[in-house]
Structure formats: structure tokens, C-alpha cells
Amino acid sequence: MRAIDRAGSGRPLPSETRPVLLATAGLVLLLPALALLSLLIGTGSSSVGGAWDYLVGDPAARADAQLRLAVMDVRLPRTLAAVLVGACLGTAGCLLQAATRNPLAETGLLGVNSGAAFAVVLGLTYFGASSSAALMVWALLGGMTASAVVLLLAASGRAAGSPLRLVLVGSALGATFHGLTSYVLLGTRSTYDTYRYWTIGSLAGVETAGLLPLLPLAALGLLVALGSARPLSALGLGDDIARSLGHHPGRIRLIVAGAVSLLVGCAVAVAGPIAFLGLLAPYAARALTGARMAPQLVLSALIAADVMILADILARIVIRPWETPVSVLLAFVGGPLLVWIARSSRLSTAGAAA
């Protein structure tokens, strides 16, 4: 009900606003600090000091071609990719959980991940795609197509646009795509080998040229997300109240699901299917903000972006000189964290709020 109370302007802000503002400020400040670390730390022969010299414009370091390669061509795109993927996954997870009114809804539910995986396997097997840029295109096309089919099916017929229907259609088609992927993979060993590295999810090998075309798509998704904060808050009060406030629950869910597909599609295209962040970041954001949608969305995006950069930095150093796939690292840290959250008393309130 807080959303309604606050509509009357001129009142003092609720007392919980301060910690939310503090958290937001902290997360915003953390972002450039982590990004700097991400540029400084890495595998290979380039030292932290060398990278620092390069960044502050030391002429000797600037002249070093190897340093330039490490900082500008390898670490910079990875850092940008981590921010992009994190913000997309965090926002998408938050949107999906609000729209389905299920705090456990995960971004894999809309068939984006399994559709992308199927398209990647098709591209590898029948169209000779092998470069990371080509795989990105296939993943994006597959993810978007799959989620479009899920959305169309969920929006048709009776009970159109209901949360349960969206989730059921998503998981049913997701299973089908998964089966088709297995079917193609069974016939082709060589494809399977490339596929198993793609499916594990990693930011290694991301290039700036591949990232740029995705930026407008991701930006569009983020804008739609922010624009739907208010209708989603209304939806949180129940479909009937939302309707009486002049919203159309089915339509809101479809728009939101479309934005989710766009966001997750971009994320999968860059990093492969990364589980968990889209589930956990909104969880943490909700613990800080309560039921308010707009701060929840912003915080989810910030938390996920921060965590993603941090995980990618750790991925480079935990088993040096090899790299850990970033999704594995997220699962190692996130799994126990989720267990801890579930066991703390916060769960019942977080679950009830969503």
C-alpha cells in the first residue's frame, strides 16, 4: 500500500529511503573502482604496475604494444561486457519476478537460454559458425525467436497473459529446445566440444566490435524496464486492484516479458547462459528496498553489474594461470549464499513481498 500513500506528494520520504539511497550510492561508487581493478588485474605477463602506468598515460607504457593489447583489447571489452551482462541480467530477473509474482522466477524460464543454445548448436553444426562473433549473432537470434514464440503462445487463448501460463509455456518450450539441442549434438562430436565451452558461460574472448551492436538493444530493454516500474508496482497489489487503477495486467506482462527477452538475449549473446545472477540480484535488492519497484530495478542492475565484474576478476585469478568460467564462479559463491538467504528469516518477508 506504500505505493499509494506516496502518491500524495509533499510528504516526507519514508524512513527506509535513507538506507536505499546509501546502498545505491555505494554501489554506484563501487562500479568504477571494480572496473579499474578489472583493467589492472589479469593473466599473462602484463603486471598490475604496468597496466597502471598505461592507464595514467606513462609514455613508456603507452609505447608497449603488449600492454596496449592486454589493457585495451582484452581487459577493456571484458569489463564493459561484465557491466552490460550484469545490468541486463539483474534488471531482467527483477522484472520477471515482479511480473510473474514469483520470487523464484528465473530468467531461463522464458526459453531465452534454451533457444539461444539451440541456435548456437544449429549454427555450429549446419552453418559453419565458429568465431565468437558468429556465435553471438546465433545466440541472440535464437534467444529472441524462442522468447517471441513463448510470448505469442502465452498471450493467446483463454487466461492469456496470466503469470502461471507464461511460466508453464516457457518451461515446456524450453524443454523442447533442450531436447532438440541434444538431438543435434548426438550426431556431431565436434559440435559438442565447442558447445560445451559455450554453454559454461564465460567473458573470455569478448571483443569491443561484437559488443557495440548490442548496446542499443540493451538500452532499449533497460528503458522499457524503467518505464514499466509504475505499472508493475500496481500489478504487485493484485490483478484486480491493478485493473481498477486503469492498468491492463496481461498487456503489462507481455511488454515486460518482451523487455526481459531483449535483455537476456543480449546477455546470453555476450557471455553464454549465466545462471543465478538474475535470480539472486533481485533477491538482494528486494531485501534492501522492500516492495517498491523503481529502486528495486535500479539496485538489481547495480548489484548484478558489480557482482559480475567482481566474479570476472576472480575468474582470472583463483586458479592462475588458467581461467575459471565466470558462471562456475558465480555458482560457487551464489549457491551457498542462496541457501543462507533461504534459511534466514528474511525469506518469508521477501517471498511475501513479491
Place this chain on the structure above:
Amino acid sequence: MTEVTSRDVTPPDSTVLRTGGLSWLFPRRGALAVAVLVPLLLVLIALAVLASSTGMSLSQTLSGLLGTGDAGTVMIVRDFRLPRIFVGLMVGAALGIAGCLTQTLAGNRLATPDLVGVNEGATAAVVASAAGSATGMVGDWWLGPLGAVAAAVLVVLCAGGAGAAGYRVLVVGIGVSTFIGAVSDLIMSRENDNTAGGVFLWAVGSLNGRDWNVGTPLLIALLFLVPLSLAAGHRLQLLRFDDDMAASLGVDLRRIRSAALALAVALAGTAVGVGGPIAFVALAAPILAQRLAGPTRVPVLGSALTGVALIAAADALGRVVAPVELPVGVVTSVLGGPFLLWVLFRPDRTTGKA
């Protein structure tokens, strides 16, 4: 105070049978469903026995079955195909019941046993056995069930019991499964192609090569677990009311939930361990059985029979539709998605619910 007659409290789809002091609610609709399912099952099993991937003719198959054909044919039919079908049927029954129990416990049609980590546990055990062996071969069959049950026990221990409506178990399950899955992924990414290929074949859900060595212990396990599940299903009927109502009827909720969860874990663990993560049967079988049995029951027996039917049909199809033999898990997930959608989108005429 009006007098309550037995007619008033009898569910509309049941008949009361009385002999002396004993009375039994005979579920007419459920019984009809079973009466339809059993002959259908027998037909499907016969088809599964006759379907051949090697171009063996019908008369050859029959001669092999009756022992009148040449030694090779007899061996193929009696020693390879029959035990495999037998194992498949039991896996189907176990998955169906496990799905029915978890869906009832969580009060959610999407709650499948793999949410408590059985898939990841079994996969981890198989991956570890392959990685640990010098030849890179997948180890003994019992490692699968062992891993699955171990993971599920870990989930339940981490969750600290069944919790309110099993909700906490599901959240903890996601966390623990992600963690275990990450461990498997990490091991797999360091293994060579042969090992990865072997594990992949298992992980799509295949019954290939399962013989009486697997079938006999599986049968013994089910002889214990199925009757217990039927009893638990009967008690779970009361959980359809809210908790207070059930408690006032003298039900120990905690005990029933824990027992049902333990049974679901044991059944799903065994099934997944033996057959690999065969998708969709545990999700779809209870939903279909519920359609058949009507909305007021927990359809344990119906779920078992439906699960058996799904596996028998998928196994037979997998051997005839494609030029190469398809693992049963691939068939269930490719066809299961559209099939479930069809079921969900067709309004149920008898209850009027979509």
C-alpha cells in the same frame, strides 16, 4: 444443527462402500482412469517390445521373444530389449510418483523432483566416476542413484527439514543444485572429448544398455517405495485444505511432509540415477493424471501409470522415428513440450478450469 448425512460429505465423484464397520470411498472417476490406462499401457508396452531400430522384422522379433528364432535374435530381444524396457517402465513409474508427491507438497504444478538436486547429484557422481577412472569410462550404475540421493539429502539437511509447504526446500534446492552443477561443469571442462561424450550420452537420459543387473535391484526398491507412496498420497489428500484445518483433523503435518519428501527423493533419485535425467515425465505425468482423476485427489497411482505410458511410448518412438536410435530423454523433451502445451491449452470440460 442439521444432521450431516454420508451423502453430504461424499465427494461427488465417489461412492461409499460399506461392509459392517468398514467403509471405503470408492473413487469412480479415478477407477475409470486406471481402467482406461492399463489396457493403453499394455498396448504401448507391446509396441515398445516390437519396435526395432535394426530393421528386424515383426516375425523375427516374435520368434526372438518366444525363443524359437536363431540365437542372435533371441539374445537381442530377450537379453537387451526386454530388460531395457522393463527398466524404463520402472523409471517412468518412479518419476511419475515422485513428481506427484513434490507437486502436491509444494502446491505448485511446476515443482518437479529435479528441484531438490537429484539431476545434478546423479550427474556429479557420474562425472566424478568418469574423471576418476583411468580409462575415462562412466563407472558402475549404482553411482547415479547414490549421487542423486546424496544431493537430495544434502538439500533437505541444508533446508533444515521440509519447512512451510516445502517452499524453503525449493529455494535451497536451487542453490545447492547450482553449486553441484558448477562442480560437474568445471570437471567436465577439463576432461577430454571421450569422457565428455560418454557423460553427455548419460546426461540426455538414455536407457541404452540397462540390463537385469539394474532391473532387479530397481524392482526390489520399487516394491518397497510404491506402497509407501500410495499410503503417503492418501494422507497428503488432507494437505489440500489449509494447515489449520488439516491439523484439526488430527494430522501430524510435519511428519507427513517429511515422509512424502523422503519418498519423492528416494524414487526420483533412483529413477534419475538409473535412466539419467529423463526430462518431463515427472512434470507431465502428474498433471495428466490429475486431469484424469479429477481435481479432488492426489493421483499417485495414476501418475505412476501415466509415467510408465510416457516412457514406453517415448522408448518405442525413439527406436523407429529417426535413422539413428534416439535416447528416451531426447524424445520426451522434444515431444513433451508441445504435448504439455496442448494439454494445458485445452480447457478441462469436467472442471471448467484451464
